[in-house]
Amino acid sequence: MAQQGAYYVPHGSKWPIVGSVGLFTTVVGAAHWINGNDGWRWVMFAGLAILLSMVVGWFGSVIRESVGGMYNRQVDSSFRMGMIWFIFSEVMFFGAFFGALFYARSLSVPWLGGEGHGAITHDVLWSNFTATWPTNGPGDIGGAFQTMGPWGIPLLNTLLLLSSGVTVTIAHHALRAGQRRKLLGFLAATVLLGAVFLFFQAHEYIEAYTHLNLTLQSGIYGSTFFMLTGFHGLHVTLGAIMLTVIWFRCAKGHFDKENHFGFEAVAWYWHFVDFVWLGLFMFVYVL
């Protein structure tokens, strides 16, 4: 269609404003809730429900239009760029938390321990503190804790996610080769590996809270540990849900050998989540 030289401009849609109302309701509920008004949590859940209906409705109409053959190559290309730059923004979001981790480990904790000639905080306030990592700081915030060793569940989780990267690639090749059963099988395996990862992650959190006294409140170590792994886990959850949706779309035959951007976008996202985990495994668990 692009060859015929016409542009495609979609008609108006009510979903964006529904999305805005959903976002607004969610954060108003959440803000009141964390300020101690427990009843407002229902407002937050209502907002999330509105958001969910927006996602279902908006993607639904895009899928209908796509399957109806209304999109041309240029639209496809716009979607690709949108997804790539969205993933880039996500990388930068994680960058902020990795930056916090690196800053704490290589600069502020050593300074707090008296390193460098400008470290007045050590001399004046915390002269007994020796810099170590992991630490919950000179105030022993959250009490003594133990850390999660890297070579048990975290290593297993690394292997699970790496394998899921392989299975989603095999599924992609199968899609391009038109091998439907293989596609569905390996895509299902990918979702399953993601789910098992999440199961172990949840197990690890329970372990940390009940046996190791490692909590979100355990000083800078607990903060960086739970925020990084928590946001990552949230992304794995979203990725697994998106993969599940794509599985059903594959089963319904929405994709063919050439046109399957929906599949590719989710596969890119999954690789991104995988990549972030490798960074986490290295810098949070091993080093």
Add this chain to the structure above:
Amino acid sequence: MATHAATHDHHDEKPQGFLDRWLFTTNHKDIGTLYLVFSFTMVCIGAAMSGVIRAELMKPGLQLVQPYFFNEMTTMHALVMIFGAIMPAFVGLANWMVPLMIGAPDMALPRMNNWSFWILPFAFVLLLSTLFMPGGAPAGGWTMYPPLVLQGGNGIAFMIFAIHLMGISSIMGAINIIATILNMRAPGMDLLKMPVFVWSWLITAFLLIAVLPVLAGAVTMLLTDKYFGTSFFNAAGGGDPVMYQHIFWFFGHPEVYIMILPAFGIISEIVPTFARKPLFGYKAMVYALACIAFLSFIVWAHHMFTVGMPLGGELFFMYATMLIAVPTGVKVFNWLTTMWRGSLTFETPMLWAIAFVILFTIGGFSGVMTAVVPADFQYQDTYFVVAHFHYVLVTGALFSIIGAIYYWWPKWTGRMYNDKWGKIHFWWSVVFANVLFFPQHFLGLAGMPRRIPDYNVAFADFNFISSIGAFGMFFTPFMFFFILWHSKRHGAKADARAWDGARGLEWTVPSPAPYHTFSTPPLVDDSLLAHGDVSH
């Protein structure tokens, strides 16, 4: 495509009904208009807040407001003006002009475009609602430094979520602009033939996507530090308040370029038109933009010279900051050389552009002064810094936005405005803006601290003058509104090429631009383009 024409709306017609037109719209022109109207509203709210500030500072001593409320005003004024006024105005201009300038029918992702805009009003309702909450609005400064900001009331959570929403809006808007520029150009509109305004937005959009997620991360850490017991910025837990400043300014410095690069693009469009000469050094202008954008990522700590950094850090950030003067100098030089021996005329948009070149440069010079570490120890947190960034953002960014509106208004509405009134608006603004901000340099050099409602009587005279300037400035939004309203009602019809020196694809379509332009890609003829590096 013809076979599908029946399956969606006819493209030549505006949607009927208010909701269909404005709430569900996918039209880049309507969304651009929404952004600009929103921005104008926020300018008025932000200006009212600055009115409280300048009224209180008119005389020494406390007369009108409580100090805490004064702090709320300085904080909210900045947040409203930065995120509500300047940034949305530039996004609105991008929405209107980028598709017209590159020969695209619309933005690449029109529904997401709608969402990008419609998040903003909700975000600002959230932010402004904190003024009426127990504990009041955030009062720790727009930079939200911990631990001070964490001592605020319930409003802090609302402010943080509002910033998350603004971030989502800006990131989606930026993704859309990048996809539009890279994917929707008409055949023949090569990257190095694009108007400089389009280039400036391509680079700005990249900056937005790179740094707004970092701001989101930073304020998320504030949220968890306040409400969930994390210790990111708490030394007792091994964290560091200075770490927040590093993360914040990693966002914050590119952010100031986000607010000025599109202005550079606008000036690079207006000046050649009224000099009736191609832009001097087109490629140098593009490379200078890219260079400034790159440098913006490695200078952030010049905002925190006095916080206690290692000497090596102070030196690195000082020299890196000074380097920015080089590409910026290239730009100013090229605007001047574009005007040099041109057939200059001084219609309203040109006046704003020339004022930009002069006054922005003053702001640039005071920026170089604050880049010098030992001198900055004197300037830090004084009115000198306030004067510096208001020269850059008011007589820089805001003047460029007003100039852009005067420049493209005939294209948008098909009407000319009263040029004489436009000039009165200009001279009024330029005089009172300088009366307002220039004395603040002296106040700062003499040591008057910013964000304090009271001051030593020694500072009284200059503060009085500055407040006179502020009260003069309050007339300008009304003047602007009246001139545009009058033009819309009674203005003379505008030609397709409203200014006789104007070049670029946007001037090849009728005025007002049809609701849907370029439903098929236009032919790009190099002679239509606005700069000299293309073959004629």
